[in-house]
Amino acid sequence: MRHTGPVNRRGFIVGAFGVSLATARFVFAQGAAGALVSERQIVDDLVAANLILAAEGVLDAMGHVSVRHPTRPDRYFLARSMAPALVTADDIIEYDLDSMAVTASARNGYLERFIHGETYRARPDVRAVVHCHTPSLIPFASSTVPLRAMYHMAAFVAAGVPVWDIAAAGGVTDLLVRDGKLARSLAGSLGDRATVLMRGHGAVVVADSLPNVVGRSVYLDVNAKAQTQAMALGGVIRGVTPEEAKMRMGDPNEYARAWELWRRKVGK
Ligand SMILES: [Zn+2]
Numbered sequence: 267m268r269h270t271g272p273v274n275r276r277g278f279i280v281g282a283f284g285v286s287l288a289t290a291r292f293v294f295a296q297g298a299a300g301a302l303v304s305e306r307q308i309v310d311d312l313v314a315a316n317l318i319l320a321a322e323g324v325l326d327a328m329g330h331v332s333v334r335h336p337t338r339p340d341r342y343f344l345a346r347s348m349a350p351a352l353v354t355a356d357d358i359i360e361y362d363l364d365s366m367a368v369t370a371s372a373r374n375g376y377l378e379r380f381i382h383g384e385t386y387r388a389r390p391d392v393r394a395v396v397h398c399h400t401p402s403l404i405p406f407a408s409s410t411v412p413l414r415a416m417y418h419m420a421a422f423v424a425a426g427v428p429v430w431d432i433a434a435a436g437g438v439t440d441l442l443v444r445d446g447k448l449a450r451s452l453a454g455s456l457g458d459r460a461t462v463l464m465r466g467h468g469a470v471v472v473a474d475s476l477p478n479v480v481g482r483s484v485y486l487d488v489n490a491k492a493q494t495q496a497m498a499l500g501g502v503i504r505g506v507t508p509e510e511a512k513m514r515m516g517d518p519n520e521y522a523r524a525w526e527l528w529r530r531k532v533g534k
Contacts, residue, residue, distance in 0.1 A: 312332070312345075318525075319480060321528070322484045330345065330382075331395070331483075333394045339386075345358055347374040361383060365382065388456070393475055394478070398471070399468035400487050402494065403486065413427040418514060420485040420486055420489035421511040421514040429464070430463065432452075435452075436451075461482065477524075478521055482521075484528075485521075
């Protein structure tokens with residue numbers, strides 16, 4: 267259900283909003299595409315991102331998506347520990363980059379929230395982060411077969427997708443990124459790229475906005491399925507070259523049309 271409350275898509279106050287975070291301060295910031303972005307609007311977009319990623323099969327009961335605070339780059343928003351398909355604005359918690367909650371709430375956070383805090387710390391350009399266990403990505407996370415850019419919608423893959431091995435950072439673990447040390451190692455493997463795979467676990471995807479991180483996550487899944495199908499066909503795999511991928515870089519609204527469609531489909 268898409269609220270018609272406090273802020274319309276252009277950032278104007280149009281009504282009242284009845285949940286806890288929305289009663290807090292009301293701030294504006296300059297968004298990636300130049301539009302005014304309020305704290306309420308970014309929380310509303312974060313709820314939509316949770317519902318979309320669940321509906322599109324990127325996240326199931328596990329996995330999470332976060333967004334950097336619009337005016338405080340040392341903070342970010344993330345849902346409490348729950349299935350993404352069930353997230354509402356009232357479930358959103360504000361964290362600092364040590365992934366400690368800064369809002370007065372004793373609610374449980376995701377165990378792996380450190381992935382988000384350390385990625386924002388390492389990458390000032392990143393404004394949204396997804397951590398997922400998308401099934402199509404696991405064969406590439408847990409083998410020596412590199413993920414390749416199969417088509418234009420996932421051209422960012424052409425920059426390379428490293429595989430992070432938690433054993434190199436933490437020895438024998440339960441494979442979960444439970445602290446800042448492991449998360450810093452993961453962010454180091456990500457480097458300046460859009461995504462990193464995690465051996466025996468999943469992936470992290472980053473972007474400069476929520477629509478773009480959702481778009482990248484959805485099309486990373488499509489791309490992985492396409493590559494698996496192409497490998498089953500046999501023959502030589504030919505996808506997007508790094509030079510072609512560069513021609514597609516730099517559009518801040520790359521997935522804007524898909525974002526609008528996906529929002530409509532989840533009723534947001
Ligand atoms: Zn995980």
